[in-house]
Amino acid sequence: MNMQTLKVDLGDRSYPIVVGAGVLRAENLQPYLAGTQIAIITNTLVAPICLSQLEAALAGSNARIDVFELPDGEAEKTLANYIQILDFLVEKRHNRSTTVIALGGGVVGDMAGFAAATYQRGVNFIQIPTTLLAQVDSSVGGKTAVNHRFGKNLIGAFYQPKAVVADINLLQTLPARELRAGLAEVLKYGVIRDEHFFSWIETNAAALLALESEAVTHAVVRSCELKAQVVAADERESGVRAILNYGHTFGHAIEALTDYRSFLHGEAVAMGMVMAADLSLRQGLLPAAAARRVRSAVAALKLPETPPMLDTEAMLMAMGLDKKVIDGRLRLVLCRSIGDAFVTDDVDTALLRETLCAGESLCVG
């Protein structure tokens, strides 16, 4: 079996990420269970496909298992559903040594993580991401959150899991569109930190889209490594870590203006990455060839390159409530070359407006 273990080094909160085909097994979970209670948080889409496999892996633990199924979708990442999870934990009398396991994509992971972070001021938490996006994006960083009606992820906590088990086999049943959305985040790690990895993705786009096990395992491991490097330097996101938001300020605004219904998060980020490359180009930071290469790689992964026409002022407003605004000044992640992104508050608003209404001419230079 192709299995790799990556250690995220955070002192006494260090934890392993186990990646590979078939790694959802007892020996990868057992060491991280604490008490005699387990609360599995999943959703109605994932449960029929993955729950029995997880329950089989937990069968030897003798712990009592309670399962809470959320409805599926980003629109469910609400304070109301978060409170439902808390009520479930209280009503099932889970105590401080319970283990919360998130079985699902990013929404399930973010909500279960936030519930684990705040139930009795923090209980054990294990993540079993079932989407590629969650495997590469949620495995490292300890971000948990729910959305507020005025913005994404406005409520949440930093909270580290005890372990992450990323089983590539769980991706077999993932819709192709979800797989591509995950590849957007994979590509992001290349853009921000590793030109060599970016090139590898360009070369292996077809293998990744075909879900070839070896390619996907490498993509997940390398993405997690790159993210772990950044996070280890800046666990609470005060500085360099913000480069992980490359494409996200644009992406979040697109999602907000389309009520989180038209695009998957990864799709919005894909367009956001093209827009950030475009603005980097307009501000004279990034060569036109590199900007075009970002857009081409997005296209090669069969992701949307350009956003629908959205109201520019509404976009600016949506970007303005974003967490990355410091003291009323817009901060963005731009790049100087592929593999070298940086955070700046030196954003030219006139050029930003050009990017926001560039449409099909993004990154054309």
Place this chain on the structure above:
Amino acid sequence: MNMQTLKVDLGDRSYPIVVGAGVLRAENLQPYLAGTQIAIITNTLVAPICLSQLEAALAGSNARIDVFELPDGEAEKTLANYIQILDFLVEKRHNRSTTVIALGGGVVGDMAGFAAATYQRGVNFIQIPTTLLAQVDSSVGGKTAVNHRFGKNLIGAFYQPKAVVADINLLQTLPARELRAGLAEVLKYGVIRDEHFFSWIETNAAALLALESEAVTHAVVRSCELKAQVVAADERESGVRAILNYGHTFGHAIEALTDYRSFLHGEAVAMGMVMAADLSLRQGLLPAAAARRVRSAVAALKLPETPPMLDTEAMLMAMGLDKKVIDGRLRLVLCRSIGDAFVTDDVDTALLRETLCAGESLCVG
């Protein structure tokens, strides 16, 4: 001016507690403000008395100040009010570099702290406790929480403030009953860790009740020091820190069974301390003379010594949902002598039932 500063040592999350008469001044706040926004969370009882003084101390900061007033009382420590605070922060467009200031007692501190811990995954937080209980109990430990309808403090986070400013002068307007409730926690630190401090309290009970500035400053500083010693050894409450809950498992159950309306938290803890001493005596751990001394000190501070008659089974149930239950087994804090408390799951249920219905004969031995 009588001013003492105590440093709570938690590595990169260390912070000062400034204690004394008149310490609510600009120079004790200014260094801990981050951005250009301040959100003061207070309540309708405290605001008319203390808010203008805080605003005066912040006047030189040039920050925009928004004020949110909660209704007063433990019954308001709800998820619903927590969400109101979050909505307020979002609607006033507070960003990640805002500073949340809690101006009030434990309820305000716990709620403002939980909001600060979870708004945008954590923003700057300053505590200005206006009750003696909050000055000695909430200043150290980083506990934030709201109540769930099935139990106290079931939802929350560990989150450290940037600074605590404990102005003894703010206690001048505190009702005498609230002052006594705070003295219950002061006494607790003597019982669990410091026989010498316990004796000092016995000697100075009258000065404390008369709110003599020097005595109160010493009581606050010594309580915070003792708590800080315990917390530094065990920040996330996995072991020894649990001794801080001396009297609290009983106290929480009394509060729950009286709908949080009959007793102040400190009053419930006072009775809980007597009950814990009584059970320690019954289990042959604590000499009768020491148990009687605990009860006498509670009486000297004019706190209730014995609980009203409450249903024993309901008390057991209320104690059973408490966070201190591990895997279905009741853990309690008992003591071997004054100054030496410890956590045990070796609780004799028959003797516990005797304690629960002992009434006026508690600690009589």
